[in-house]
Amino acid sequence: MSSNQTDVVFFDENGLRTDQRKPDEIRPMKIKIGVLSRANGSCYLEWGANKVIAAVYGPREAHPRRMQLAGKAVIRYRYNMQSFSVEDRARPGPSRRSSEISKVSREAFEPVIFSDAYPKAAIDIFVEVLQADAGTRTAAINAASLALVDAGIPMRGLISACAAGKVGGKIVLDLNKPEDNYGEADLPIAMTEDGKITLIQMDGHLTPSEFEEAMELVQKGCRRVLEIQKAALMEKYASIMDDEEDEDEIGSENGAEDEIGADDEADEDDEGLIEFSSVDESDAQEEDFDEVTDEMVEAFVNRVSETLAKDISSLIREYEVGGSEADVDLADGLFDDDINICIRDADLKEIDELITKMEDEDDDFDDEDCEDEETDIFVITAEDDTDVEEADVEESDVDDIDEEDGEENEDAEEEDGEEFEYDDEDEDDEEE
Amino acid sequence: MPGEVLSALKRDFIHNLIVEGKRADGRGFLEMRDITVLTNVISKAEGSAYVKYGETKVLVGIKLQKGTPFPDSPKEGIIMTGMELNPLASPDFEAGPPREEAIEMSRIVDRGIRESKSIDLGKLCIREGELVWMVFVDISVINDAGNLVDASCLGSIAALMTTVIPKDDANGFPSIPMPMRNTPVGVTVVSIDNTLILDPSMDEESLCDTKLTVITDKEGALSGMQKSGSGPLSPAAVLEMVNLARDRAAELRERYISNLSIRS
Numbered sequence: 140m141s142s143n144q145t146d147v148v149f150f151d152e153n154g155l156r157t158d159q160r161k162p163d164e165i166r167p168m169k170i171k172i173g174v175l176s177r178a179n180g181s182c183y184l185e186w187g188a189n190k191v192i193a194a195v196y197g198p199r200e201a202h203p204r205r206m207q208l209a210g211k212a213v214i215r216y217r218y219n220m221q222s223f224s225v226e227d228r229a230r231p232g233p234s235r236r237s238s239e240i241s242k243v244s245r246e247a248f249e250p251v252i253f254s255d256a257y258p259k260a261a262i263d264i265f266v267e268v269l270q271a272d273a274g275t276r277t278a279a280i281n282a283a284s285l286a287l288v289d290a291g292i293p294m295r296g297l298i299s300a301c302a303a304g305k306v307g308g309k310i311v312l313d314l315n316k317p318e319d320n321y322g323e324a325d326l327p328i329a330m331t332e333d334g335k336i337t338l339i340q341m342d343g344h345l346t347p348s349e350f351e352e353a354m355e356l357v358q359k360g361c362r363r364v365l366e367i368q369k370a371a372l373m374e375k376y377a378s379i380m381d382d383e384e385d386e387d388e389i390g391s392e393n394g395a396e397d398e399i400g401a402d403d404e405a406d407e408d409d410e411g412l413i414e415f416s417s418v419d420e421s422d423a424q425e426e427d428f429d430e431v432t433d434e435m436v437e438a439f440v441n442r443v444s445e446t447l448a449k450d451i452s453s454l455i456r457e458y459e460v461g462g463s464e465a466d467v468d469l470a471d472g473l474f475d476d477d478i479n480i481c482i483r484d485a486d487l488k489e490i491d492e493l494i495t496k497m498e499d500e501d502d503d504f505d506d507e508d509c510e511d512e513e514t515d516i517f518v519i520t521a522e523d524d525t526d527v528e529e530a531d532v533e534e535s536d537v538d539d540i541d542e543e544d545g546e547e548n549e550d551a552e553e554e555d556g557e558e559f560e561y562d563d564e565d566e567d568d569e570e571e
Numbered sequence: 572m573p574g575e576v577l578s579a580l581k582r583d584f585i586h587n588l589i590v591e592g593k594r595a596d597g598r599g600f601l602e603m604r605d606i607t608v609l610t611n612v613i614s615k616a617e618g619s620a621y622v623k624y625g626e627t628k629v630l631v632g633i634k635l636q637k638g639t640p641f642p643d644s645p646k647e648g649i650i651m652t653g654m655e656l657n658p659l660a661s662p663d664f665e666a667g668p669p670r671e672e673a674i675e676m677s678r679i680v681d682r683g684i685r686e687s688k689s690i691d692l693g694k695l696c697i698r699e700g701e702l703v704w705m706v707f708v709d710i711s712v713i714n715d716a717g718n719l720v721d722a723s724c725l726g727s728i729a730a731l732m733t734t735v736i737p738k739d740d741a742n743g744f745p746s747i748p749m750p751m752r753n754t755p756v757g758v759t760v761v762s763i764d765n766t767l768i769l770d771p772s773m774d775e776e777s778l779c780d781t782k783l784t785v786i787t788d789k790e791g792a793l794s795g796m797q798k799s800g801s802g803p804l805s806p807a808a809v810l811e812m813v814n815l816a817r818d819r820a821a822e823l824r825e826r827y828i829s830n831l832s833i834r835s
Contacts, residue, residue, distance in 0.1 A: 149612035163597050173716075174715065175659065175660070175714045176626040176714055176716055177626075177660060177661045177714055177715060177716065178659060178714075179663060180657070188614065190613070192659065192713065193659070194658075194660075196658075196659075196662055199662070217658065219634060219657070219666075220711040221630070221709065221711050222632065222634060222636050222653070222655075222707065223613055223614075223615065223619065223632025223653075223707075223709050223711075224613070224615055224632075225615055225635065226615055227634075227636070228634035228636055228707055228709075231653060231655055231709070232668065234664075262709030263658070265657065265658045265659035265666075266659075267659060267711070267713075269613060269630060269658050269711075270613050270614065270615050271615065272615075493600070
C-alpha cells in the first residue's frame, strides 16, 4: 500500500466510490463456465475490469514422479499474469509475487478438495490473468473454484474469495484500482461455503476495531460471491438438463423453451422473461406421495431446477440489457459462444427473494437427488417420514472437516501495486 | 503438437478418411474452420486481438515501452515477438520457460512482421540514438486445438493494426496509430499422403510428417516461410503449397484484416 495521498478523493458527496459503488458493494461479475475444449474444466471470469481465465487438468498422472504423493493427489496451482495484462508490460514468467499468490491460493483449495481419492495423481489448476485491475488473486480463486466444479473434481464445497480494505479512513468492499493503489489497507480472504477461512492476507494499516469491521464486511462479500458462483453453475448445468429433457419430450412444452434447450450454445439474449410458477407443475406429483418413484423425483427435480435457473437467468439478462456496459466495457465477444452471467449486488436481492419464494412453495417435496447437483441454492425440505433430509446435507459434510481456519499469515507482506520489473536488455530476439 | 501421442487406431482412422477424400471434422481439404477476430479486448494493452480458429483460441496483446535503440539502427524502433504456451491451453504444455516449439512459432510470426516491413520502424523513433518505442507482441495461447501459427499470425497483425502509440509530451512525440505498411498473413499447409490440407486440426497436425507455413504480404510476395517437421517435401509440392497458401492468405486478409481500423 502506498502512503495515503491526500489529493485522491475516494468518495463523492453521496458517499459513493469512484466507480459509483456503495462502500459494501462488489463490482459486477461476469462468468462463463466451460470455455476451453482441451481442459477438463474451465471458467472465464470478469470482475470489474479484471479478466481471468482458469483451467483445471486432472486428476492425471503426477509428473515428474517425485511430486507424487502416496496417499493423495498433489494439487498444483499456477497464478500467472499475461505480460499485456497490466499498464507497464510485465516480464513473462513467474515473479516473486505470482509464486507467493500461487502458493497461498493452492492452500486455499486444499481443504475442500477430496484429494485422498486420487493417490499419486495431480490436479492442476492454472489461472491466467488477461487483464488486471486490482483484486486479481480473488478473481482467480473464484474462477478456479468454478473450473474445478466444471472438471468434476469432488469437493466439499465451493471456495469464494473477496477483498476488503481501507480507503480514505473508511472500510470498503472489493477495492478497485485507484483504491488499491492509494488506499491504506487491503484484506483479501477466501472462504469455504460454511464460512471457514482458507486464505487470508493483509497489508497496510488497520486498527483492531477496523480489522473487525473489515472481517465482517469481507465475509459478507464472500457470501455474495458464492451466490453468484452458484447462479453461474445453475445457468451452465440447467441448460444441459434442458438438453436431456428435450430429447425425451420434444415439442411437449412451449416451443420457445424447447428451442433454447436444444441449443446448448444458444445466446440466451432473445429469451423473454419466463413467468415463474412451480405450482401447476407440481400438481401431478402431489397425488400420491407413497408411490413416488425415483424417476418421478428426478423428473421433478429437473423441472424445478430448470425453471429456477431460467428465472435467474432472465433476471440476469434483464440486468444485462439494463446497462452493464458502463462497468464491464469490453470483450463481450470473448467466449461469446458460452454461457454468460453478469450479476450485480442489487440483483442478488431479487434472486434471494425468488429463492425464498421457491422454498415456500416447495416445502412439501422430498428429494434426495438435489444434493449431488450443487443445487442447494434452493433448499427443499423433506416431510416424508422415511428420509428426513435437509438439502443442506452438504453443509454438514463440510462441517466435519475442520481445517485450522486460523491460518494467520497476516505477515504476508505483499505489494499489490503490480510492480513489474522492466526487462531492459530484452529478449535478444532482434533478427539476425 | 509434436510430441502428442496419437493412438495408432486414431492415426489409421484419420489416414483412411483422407484416402477416401474426407476429414474427421467433415471439412473439405482446403476448408478452414470458422474464424473469429476480435480486437481491443484488453484495455490495459495498447493493442489487442482475440482470434479463434474453431476451438483454437489465441490472445495477442501489444505493449509499448520506451527504450534505447540498437547501435546499428539508431533511428528505428524495436519490435519483439514472444509466445507463451500457457499450460491451461493444452495437457501437453507445461509451465516454465518457452520451449523450442513456442520459440519457433513466435519467430515465424516475428519474421512475417519484420521481413514484410509491416511496421515503419523509422516512425517509432523518439530521439535519434537515444530513445525509441519498443513494440512487444505477446502471443498467449488460450486453447490449442491445432494450427496455432496461423492464428498467431492473424492475431498479431490484427492487434498491431488497432494499436495506438501513446503521446510522449516530454519528448514532443504525438500519439499516432501504429505505422503499418503491410499486412502479412500466414497460412500453414500440411501434406498427408500427398494430399494437401489447410488449417490442420490437432490430430491432423500430429499425424502429418511435415507442415509448411507460408507468410505472404499484401502484394502476394513471400515474406517468411518455415518447414516444420521431419518429413521431406518435393520441390513441386513446395511450389504447390506456396500457391495454395498465398491465395488463401489473400482471402483471409480481405475478410479479417482489411476492415480493421483504430477504435475512435
